[in-house]
Amino acid sequence: xxxxxxxxxxxxxxxxxxxxxxxxxxxxxxxxxxxxxxxxxxxxxxxxxxxxxxxxxxxxxxxxxxxxxxxxxxxxxxxxxxxxxxxxxxxxxxxxxxxxxxxxxxxxxxxxxxxxxxxxxxxxxxxxxxxxxxxxxxxxxxxxxxxxxxxxxxxxxxxxxxxxxxxxxxxxxxxxxxxxxxxxxxxxxxxx
Numbered sequence: 001x002x003x004x005x006x007x008x009x010x011x012x013x014x015x016x017x018x019x020x021x022x023x024x025x026x027x028x029x030x031x032x033x034x035x036x037x038x039x040x041x042x043x044x045x046x047x048x049x050x051x052x053x054x055x056x057x058x059x060x061x062x063x064x065x066x067x068x069x070x071x072x073x074x075x076x077x078x079x080x081x082x083x084x085x086x087x088x089x090x091x092x093x094x095x096x097x098x099x100x101x102x103x104x105x106x107x108x109x110x111x112x113x114x115x116x117x118x119x120x121x122x123x124x125x126x127x128x129x130x131x132x133x134x135x136x137x138x139x140x141x142x143x144x145x146x147x148x149x150x151x152x153x154x155x156x157x158x159x160x161x162x163x164x165x166x167x168x169x170x171x172x173x174x175x176x177x178x179x180x181x182x183x184x185x186x187x188x189x190x191x192x
Contacts (some may be wrong), residue, residue, distance in 0.1 A: 004017065039190050040046045042061070043059050046058040059078060060079075063076075095138070107147065119135070142159060144160065160184045
């Protein structure tokens with residue numbers, strides 16, 4: 001009986017020690033991630049895969065941080081505006097996205113993500129069609145490079161993405177419009 005009690009006590013002690021080690025590892029990883037957080041304001045250009053063509057302005061703000069070695073997570077918001085159908089329809093979007101970036105080298109990252117795109121379909125007043133707003137789900141693929149400006153404090157961040165959104169029916173013409181787009185931004189990643 002003494003041997004069985006001793007064995008149970010060792011198992012419990014082993015579990016407690018392993019639990020404490022796991023907790024310490026998580027705390028250390030959390031401290032590392034906290035030091036690696038950065039805020040990235042950016043401005044760039046966007047180009048709709050369909051629409052009236054041309055490049056339009058895109059602005060964004062993201063918070064990025066390390067979650068594992070060679071993996072960063074990012075939460076971002078942005079704004080874009082594109083005309084369709086010779087300006088009869090203006091599509092304005094406010095994307096709220098989440099991304100996971102693999103960083104095989106400290107200066108290079110690539111990955112994918114998803115988001116919700118608050119979208120307003122603004123028709124010309126003369127058409128008499130009421131404007132509408134909806135939330136669209138979209139996915140993206142992309143990547144970027146960073147160039148240190150002030151080591152350990154700030155770097156330039158060049159990012160490119162392809163965003164896939166479902167097609168949207170329109171009241172102007174039969175069929176639908178393709179809402180997918182490509183964006184390229186230049187930002188300043190500020191570590192905090």
